[in-house]
Amino acid sequence: MTTYKFLASDSASAMEEVVKKLGPDALIISTSKRGNKVEIEATDNLSNHQKQKDNTGNFSDILHSKIDFLREKQRNRIYNKSSNNYDAGDKGTTLVNQNQSSEMVKVREQIKDLQNMLSGMVITDEKGLNEQTGNSVSLKLRKLEFTPEIVSSLKPAYDGLNIDRGLAAFIKAFANKIACEEIQDIFKSQVIFIVGPSGSGKTTLSAKLAARIMEDNKQMKPTLVSMESEVVNRREDLAYYSKLLNIPKLNYQIEENCKNFESICSGQKIVDVSLITEESKYLIQNVRDRLGATKVTTVLCLPSGSSKQLLNSQISKYIDFKPIIAFTKIDECQLFARELCVLASKHVKMGLITGSKTILGSVALSVPDVLARHLESYIDDGFSDE
Secondary structure (H helix, E strand, C coil), X not given: CCCEEEEECCHHHHHHHHHHHHCCCCEEEEEEEECCEEEEEEECCCCCCHHHHHHCCCHHHHHHHHHHHHHHHHXXXXXXXXXXXXXXXXXXXXXXXXXXXHHHHHHHHHHHHHHHHHHCCCCCCHHHCCHHXXXXXXXXXXXXXXXXXXXXXXXXXXXXXXXXXXHHHHHHHHHHHHECCCHHHHHHCCEEEEECCXXXXXXXXXXXXXXXXXXXCCCCCCEEEEEECCCCCCCCHHHHHHHHXXXXXXXXXXXXXXXXXXXXXXXXXEEEECCCHHHHXXXXXXXXXXXXXXXXXXXXXXXXXXXXXXXXXXXXXXXXXXXXXXXXXXXXXXXCXXXXXXXXXXXXXXXXXXXXXXXXXXXXXXXXXXXXXXXXXXXXXXXXXX
């Protein structure tokens, strides 16, 4: 069997060379990478290759044969079921049922084979794509680590636009999807719970929110509350911030039904929750039941640069309270698209962006416009490295 090898900058160009040389009926034997180029091995001698083709076949032939097989099995199953209606004997019914069960097992195996074939398909990477495909908006977004589900769901926003306008339209739609437009309402809450993993910056964020509330309303004096349990070591960071801001600070140890929580002080409370997860959820639920859900806000504090596993785990723990997401330490680690896509998939809203160095004037409310500007700068930085 005579084979020919064609080398080109991408798979589309290589295929054009195959057609020019061997015609449209050429058989593709293999496709591989050679440095930054694509190499296709092909032949036009179909007769000598027929035996191998019969044994393996191309994907299209195999797929159609599998589908034909499944159709035949379905027809047989329907026929056997119809025949069974006329068979009054128990022995005959049992035999038909056994045959049907055996056939269903074979069908399931065939479906698994098809799934494995589809999941193993690889076309090429972006270097093997032709210029038109490689410059699509969706591919650019994928390279920036936006998930396929998000890129696909927001396609109506950018479909048909050029690269620049398409990216801008996507960012605007994505920001509207995950940003909390009513973020100002949290400052009116009677109780603001700050939860999150250890080291995420809950205590610092508590102080920053208190400072922001006093900046907006000089008459407001929120109380900082430290929630502690016997298994958690006491820290005095919150006491330092209360002195710095000249506002009261209290300690509260969780008790049954949290009966005395409301009476520890009057006015607004910002609660730094340093409890194990089950205790935190117990406290928040009891306070929500007593005061009403509209008077209680839960802010989930997450450090930027967190893994998708951590984000999914923390959001899932507090999802019943519809938490507002606050990304902290933004001056230490960049906020990536893959993190924000987790928020979109979990249907939670992002409300706050903050660094870790200063208290006053360091909390940005991530309304859609602010978040869109942040993402635009991220996209610019991403493409400047190409």
